[in-house]
Amino acid sequence: MGAQLIDGKAIAAEKRKAMMSRIESMKQQGFVPGLAVILVGENPASMSYVKGKIRDCKEVGIYSELIRFPDTVTEERLLAEIAELNENKEIHGILVQLPLPNQISEQKVIQAIRPEKDVDGFHPINVGRLVTKQEGFVSCTPAGIIEMLKAIDVPVAGKHVVVVGRSNIVGKPASLLFLNLDATVTICHSKTKPLSQYTQQADILIAAAGREGLIHAEDIKPGAIVIDVGMNRNAAGKLVGDVSFEEVKEKAGFITPVPGGVGPMTRVMLLENTLIAADRQNKKSSL
Numbered sequence: 001m002g003a004q005l006i007d008g009k010a011i012a013a014e015k016r017k018a019m020m021s022r023i024e025s026m027k028q029q030g031f032v033p034g035l036a037v038i039l040v041g042e043n044p045a046s047m048s049y050v051k052g053k054i055r056d057c058k059e060v061g062i063y064s065e066l067i068r069f070p071d072t073v074t075e076e077r078l079l080a081e082i083a084e085l086n087e088n089k090e091i092h093g094i095l096v097q098l099p100l101p102n103q104i105s106e107q108k109v110i111q112a113i114r115p116e117k118d119v120d121g122f123h124p125i126n127v128g129r130l131v132t133k134q135e136g137f138v139s140c141t142p143a144g145i146i147e148m149l150k151a152i153d154v155p156v157a158g159k160h161v162v163v164v165g166r167s168n169i170v171g172k173p174a175s176l177l178f179l180n181l182d183a184t185v186t187i188c189h190s191k192t193k194p195l196s197q198y199t200q201q202a203d204i205l206i207a208a209a210g211r212e213g214l215i216h217a218e219d220i221k222p223g224a225i226v227i228d229v230g231m232n233r234n235a236a237g238k239l240v241g242d243v244s245f246e247e248v249k250e251k252a253g254f255i256t257p258v259p260g261g262v263g264p265m266t267r268v269m270l271l272e273n274t275l276i277a278a279d280r281q282n283k284k285s286s287l
């Protein structure tokens, strides 16, 4: 194998360990960080993500509340719950698990969360803060990618970063984060033709399209850093990324596995954002 593996699971475990002592010292000052997670309906994937988030909070000592609604819940009821959580002093972060049923506007719900408690970083105010390089909250997956690169000591300034995918939760915020770190950024999407002409130029390639087997060895530059965000089920039901791992690892400099790469980093960044939110709100209230 040519490439070095970036072990997201191990990096995330280190981060959780460091967080535990931060949380312990917060608690000694009589202050417990808190996260509220709202789950609507019984989508199995959403249920399993939410379960993981609550378990992660327990593990590091963050107080968490799971608030469940049936999928028949009205938008009004959901907005009323968020309004209450916005005022709740024990809750510093609010997360609404997406997707939501059709009768509810996701944009309305996201915008109802106070930006200071928007630990998912989806509120337009936080997106605007990212665009203008101000302090706010950044979506967990892109933030996790940057943390990963920091952990392996890869400088980003001056590098050509090619991001495949332009979604609001991964591709766009990842591109902006890299731009803010002085990388040269190319954003590709489903209309980019031919994709390989761009990916072959990447010093750092972020594959976030959700397409199994999109990136092959011939699509990358030798020695490139390849970050695979994709989570796809292959024909055998196995979780795979967007990158053909076995062939690309022979040519890349660094590569993330799926699972065990970006996924665990995404999870740990939610905890990190909750701690940041708690810290900021605590400082504000003690002014």
Ligand code: NDP
Binding pocket: 141, 164, 165, 166, 167, 168, 169, 170, 171, 188, 189, 190, 191, 192, 195, 208, 209, 210, 211, 214, 229, 230, 231, 232, 262, 263, 264, 266, 267
């Ligand atoms: P979306 O479906 O919202 O966005 C996919 C993006 O990829 C779109 O911008 C789309 O282009 C682009 N795209 C699709 N097909 C191609 C193609 N053939 N060539 C180039 N670009 C293409 O997905 P998300 O951003 O939400 O997620 C992306 C992947 O990452 C998914 O597999 C998801 O499961 C995974 N994911 C993993 C996380 C983790 O923690 N590991 C967290 C979040 C997501 P266009 O805009 O033109 O349609």
